[in-house]
Amino acid sequence: MSTPFPFTAVVGQDDLRLALLLNAVSPAVGGVLVRGEKGTAKSTAVRALSALMPQVDVVPECRFSCDPGSPDPACPDGPHAPGTAGRSRPARMVELPVGASEDRLVGALDIERALSEGVKAFEPGLLADAHRGILYVDEVNLLHDHLVDLLLDAAAMGASYVEREGVSVRHAARFLLVGTMNPEEGELRPQLLDRFGLTVEVSASREPEQRVEVVRRRLAYDADPEGFAARWADEEADVRARIVAARELLPSVRLGDGALRQIAATCAAFEVDGMRADIVMARTATALAAWAGRTDVLAEDVRQAALLALPHRRRRNPFDAPGLDEDKLDETLEEFSGDDDPDPDPDQGPEGPGGGGGQPEPDEGPQGDDTGAPPEAGENGQPQPSGAGEQSAVRAAEPFRTKVLSVPGIGEGATGRRSRARTEHGRTTGARRPRGALTKLHLAATVQAAAPHQRARGRSGPGLVVRRDDLRQATREGREGNLVLFVVDASGSMAARQRMSAVKGAVLSLLLDAYQRRDKVGLVTFRGSGADVALPPTSSVDAAAARLESLPTGGRTPLAAGLLRAHDVLRVERLRDPARRPLVVLVTDGRATGGPEPVALAGRAARLFAAEGVASVVVDCESGPVRLGLAGQLAGELGGTAVTLDELRADSIAGLVRDVQGTSRRAA
The missing domain is CATH 1.10.8.80 (Magnesium chelatase subunit I, C-Terminal domain)
Incomplete structure (x- = not known):
């Protein structure tokens, strides 16, 4: 095992180091979530903490690290007699990979032996390994939701439960939970954020001298890890002794009524x-x-x-x-x-x-600030003439709850909350033979497969004789997250201040919906002479919201260029993440100007999406008493559907459904 970078050699990051040390003193604090840009020593500091943790006494041969002075009475390897002679070992730091399975996290039962022999053959998971140590999750915001739920439930209860068709195992799982994440790659849900005791924001220092020291120490460590660690051994020993002393003092600390108030x-x-x-x-x-x-x-x-x-x-x-x-x-x-x-x-x-x-805090955001810019001329809702200049960005209207937009069919993408998908979690829809290790047993199908062969297998007692070929895996249907690619018309025909404010409000509302449904999002804009990828596909929905807020408008409407650029984004993303199905949300009034035959060219570009079966929705932003219906025609070329800004609201859709139901009842 390589020598970790010394904790006391980390330059700066005082809040990060303090939060980690407080959890080392009192694991009841509830762990630490470290948020920050890449390259800010998040992982280095967490891994270095493990060397400072006091050693733990464990029962020999116990896979669940029971304390010999107070063994877990329900330990699967027990029971252990109180006072059993223990052995001392360093506290473990266990890393949970982002792509880990549920069985790797909580452990797995041998279902075949459980059914045929009636024994609990349990293989411990990472939660058991981390008991009385540190469980570290790098990029915790990219961890599947069901794994995060299991992880945080175990952290809250101090125990892990594994249940498979009536066979259950419980073991202690008390650990210091540390997660790190880069907010640019997506946020955690608020209810999961709340389960972390402390949160620290970290960023790279802007002080040249401090940055020089960071580089100097890192180069010295890379050149001679053991020698570098030896030079910091005294400081490490002092901090380790201080942690032990603070742990011993903790029960004597008085929290007075004044502090509680x-x-x-x-x-x-x-x-x-x-x-x-x-x-x-x-x-x-x-x-x-x-x-x-x-x-x-x-x-x-x-x-x-x-x-x-x-x-x-x-x-x-x-x-x-x-x-x-x-x-x-x-x-x-x-x-x-x-x-x-x-x-x-x-x-x-x-x-x-x-x-x-x-001064107002940065987190008050742009809504608490007024640029004071005078309103632009020409806000009459009419298209600007060819060659019109760029207008400054306008604010988004108040967001609202949107209609659920989903991809037709059943996918197999990352776990989310938008479209139907075959997943490891959800309602059971059928059974199949397992491919590889069995993870979700379909008990009824397994019994049906084994029952006809009982006489041939010489069954003589009440037990069912089950063989590997009889086992059936449950197939389940849940929800997946999608790639929602917004293609936004920012041309002169959309530049009227009131209309663009409403359009931005609608896209912001859809972004909020994508945040809640665990989607990846991308943003393509088109105006003037071409189209730009304002935001490549990412899980950071707030980054898309920031780009949308500063989006300027004006110029011609190169609709074909916008569609072709979106098609190219989907092609590249399909190579990176082939299982994630895309949903294109085109926000436009349907107009196409600039270049020879702009309407025909836009139609040919739209038919590319239809030929590949890409799900699409056109948000029709046309306004005024006379409507040309261009957005509806474009939706037909795309093979998708069209909705107006008003129809995008969930409450208006619900009202429409109620009206239809009421009409049907009256007719009956």
């Missing part, structure tokens, strides 16, 4: 949901006091705990960046400061200004 007031002020934030803040503040060698929690501990535990829990829109208004935090702490803090030191009070008047 500050915690409750802070959570209420930032409108966090539920009580988990209060509990995590209390545990974090207690760990901070123990780490500082104190037995009382001070206001400074509460403040630091809030900065680590609340940014990802405050109420916000999905596309808003996590953050906390520190001026508001200081005001709240000052207002609810109590008199029970022992010997308060005025030099150790809340950091930062206590009053308001500061």
